[in-house]
Amino acid sequence: MTGNELRKAFLDFFESKGHLILPSASLVPKDDPTLLWINAGMAPLKPYFDGRAVPPKRRISTAQKCIRTNDIENVGRTARHHTFFEMLGNFSFGDYFKEDAIKWAWEFVTEVLEMPEERLWVTIHPEDEEAFKIWHEQVGLSAEKILRDEENFWEIGTGTGPCGPCTEIHYDRGPEFGCGKPDCGVLCDCDRYLEVWNLVFTQYNQTEDGKYLPLPQKNIDTGMGLERVASILQGVNSNYETDLVKPVIDKVYEMTGIDYNKDEQVRTAYRVIADHIRAITFAVSDGAMPSNEGRGYVIRRILRRAVRWGRILGITEPFLYKLVPVVVNMMEEGYPELKEREEHVVRIVQTEEERFQETLDQGLHILSQMMAEQKKAGSNEITGEQAFKLYDTYGFPLDLTQDIAQEEGFTVDVDGFKAAMEEQRERARAAREEYGFGDAAAEVYKKIREEKGIPEFSGYSSLEEETE
Numbered sequence: 001m002t003g004n005e006l007r008k009a010f011l012d013f014f015e016s017k018g019h020l021i022l023p024s025a026s027l028v029p030k031d032d033p034t035l036l037w038i039n040a041g042m043a044p045l046k047p048y049f050d051g052r053a054v055p056p057k058r059r060i061s062t063a064q065k066c067i068r069t070n071d072i073e074n075v076g077r078t079a080r081h082h083t084f085f086e087m088l089g090n091f092s093f094g095d096y097f098k099e100d101a102i103k104w105a106w107e108f109v110t111e112v113l114e115m116p117e118e119r120l121w122v123t124i125h126p127e128d129e130e131a132f133k134i135w136h137e138q139v140g141l142s143a144e145k146i147l148r149d150e151e152n153f154w155e156i157g158t159g160t161g162p163c164g165p166c167t168e169i170h171y172d173r174g175p176e177f178g179c180g181k182p183d184c185g186v187l188c189d190c191d192r193y194l195e196v197w198n199l200v201f202t203q204y205n206q207t208e209d210g211k212y213l214p215l216p217q218k219n220i221d222t223g224m225g226l227e228r229v230a231s232i233l234q235g236v237n238s239n240y241e242t243d244l245v246k247p248v249i250d251k252v253y254e255m256t257g258i259d260y261n262k263d264e265q266v267r268t269a270y271r272v273i274a275d276h277i278r279a280i281t282f283a284v285s286d287g288a289m290p291s292n293e294g295r296g297y298v299i300r301r302i303l304r305r306a307v308r309w310g311r312i313l314g315i316t317e318p319f320l321y322k323l324v325p326v327v328v329n330m331m332e333e334g335y336p337e338l339k340e341r342e343e344h345v346v347r348i349v350q351t352e353e354e355r356f357q358e359t360l361d362q363g364l365h366i367l368s369q370m371m372a373e374q375k376k377a378g379s380n381e382i383t384g385e386q387a388f389k390l391y392d393t394y395g396f397p398l399d400l401t402q403d404i405a406q407e408e409g410f411t412v413d414v415d416g417f418k419a420a421m422e423e424q425r426e427r428a429r430a431a432r433e434e435y436g437f438g439d440a441a442a443e444v445y446k447k448i449r450e451e452k453g454i455p456e457f458s459g460y461s462s463l464e465e466e467t468e
C-alpha cells in the first residue's frame with residue numbers, strides 16, 4: 001500500500017463509521033498563542049474539545065500535517081522520528097467513547113491493513129480497568145499482551161483542562177530491530193516495538209487545584225503516524241525508506257553517488273536532509289518564513305542543519321532548493337496546495353541556503369579549532385562563549401553546534417550559551433536606552449501588532465519543549 005493509499009484508506013474507513021472528513025489545517029496555528037506549530041491531529045480542533053466552538057459534526061477524521069521540534073535529536077538516528085510527519089486521527093466530541101474507539105482501531109489495523117495479530121501489543125493506563133476489559137473481553141486480546149504504563153495519561157502542557165488516560169497500539173517488527181538489552185520489550189524506547197497509534201480518552205477536566213473532575217462530555221482523540229504505518233506495510237526498515245520520504249533520498253543520491261547504507265553517519269545525513277526538507281517545504285508553503293525568532297527560527301535552524309549534513313555527503317553548493325519539487329511531486333496528491341506555492345518555496349529556500357553557505361565553512365573551521373583547544377586543555381566541552389560566538393558570528397544555531405560536537409564526543413555548555421545570549425540582549429537593550437536607536441523592522445512589526453491587537457511574542461524557548 002502506498003502512503004497516499006494508506007491515508008485514503010484511513011479516511012474512507014472512518015467516513016464509513018459516520019465521520020466527517022476535514023482537510024488538514026495549516027501547520028501555522030490559528031488563534032492559538034500557546035503553540036508554535038500544529039503538532040498533533042487534535043491541535044487545530046482544540047476549540048471543539050474545550051467547548052469554545054461547536055464542531056460541524058460530532059465525529060471528525062483528519063490527516064493532519066504536524067511539526068515537532070522536541071524529536072529533533074532523534075531525527076535521522078531512530079527509524080521512526082521526524083520533525084514533519086502526518087498524523088491520522090479520528091475524533092469524537094461527546095459522541096462515541098472507549099468501546100467504539102478501541103474496536104474500530106483494532107478493526108482498521110487487523111482487517112483493513114491486515115496486520116498479523118501476533119505482532120500487535122497494546123498498553124493502557126494502570127488504573128484504566130475499563131480499557132483493559134474492552135481489549136481483553138471484547139477484542140479478545142490475552143492479558144499478557146495488554147501492558148500497563150503510567151505514561152499513558154494525556155494532558156495539555158499547562159496542567160489544567162481536558163485530559164485523560166490513553167491506550168497505545170504497538171507493532172513488533174521483530175528481534176532484529178531490538179536494542180539487545182536484556183529487558184528490551186514493548187515499553188522499550190528502541191525501534192523494535194513501534195508505537196503506531198495512540199487513543200486518548202479525554203474524560204476528565206483538571207482544575208487549577210489539581211483535581212480531576214469527570215467531564216460531562218467525553219471525547220476521543222486518536223493519532224496514528226502515517227509514515228510509521230507505511231514502513232510496516234511496505235516492509236522497509238524505517239520511515240525513511242517509505243514512498244513518503246525515499247524519493248528525496250534518491251534525489252540526493254543522484255547528486256552524491258554515495259551509498260545510503262555506507263555507514264551510520266551517511267545514513268543519518270540522508271535521513272536528516274530528507275526529513276528537514278519535507279518540514280521546510282510544508283512550513284514555508286503554509287506561510288512561515290526563516291527568521292531569527294519563534295517559528296521562523298525553527299525553519300532557519302533545520303535548514304542550516306540540513307545544509308551541514310549536506311557537507312557530510314560532500315555537497316558544497318546550494319542543493320536543498322532542488323529537493324523542493326521532489327517533495328511537492330511526492331506529496332501533492334494529499335496536499336494540492338503545495339504545487340501552487342512551489343516556486344515561492346524554491347526561492348525562499350535557495351536564498352536562505354546561499355546566505356548560510358557563505359559562513360558555514362569558516363564556522364566549521366573555527367569549531368574544529370575550538371575543539372582542539374579544549375581537548376588540549378583537557379576538556380571535552382565547548383564553552384558557552386564559544387557556542388555563542390559561532391551563533392553570533394557564523395549563524396550556527398545551538399543545536400547545529402551540539403550536533404557536530406556530539407559526533408566528536410564533545411558536549412556544549414548550554415547554560416553558558418544562554419547566559420552569553422542574555423548578556424548580549426542586555427547590552428543591546430542598554431544601547432537602545434542610551435542612544436535611542438532601535439531595529440527599524442521591529443518598530444514596524446510592533447506598530448502592526450498594536451494596530452491588530454496581537455500580543456507580543458514571548459520568546460520561543462518557553463514554547464520549545466511543549467510538544468511531547
Ligand code: ATP
Nearest residue numbers: 068071080081082085195196197198223224225228
Ligand atoms: P513516541 O513515543 O514514538 O515519540 P509519541 O508518544 O510522542 O511517540 P503521540 O504524541 O502519541 O506520539 O502521537 C501519536 C502518534 O504519532 C504516535 O503514536 C506515532 O505513530 C506518531 N508520531 C509521534 N511523533 C512522531 C514523530 N516525531 N515522527 C513520526 N511520527 C510520530
Ligand code: MG
Nearest residue numbers: 151168195198
Ligand atoms: Mg510514546
Ligand code: MG
Nearest residue numbers: 168195197198
Ligand atoms: Mg504516544
Ligand code: MG
Nearest residue numbers: 070071467468
Ligand atoms: Mg514523542
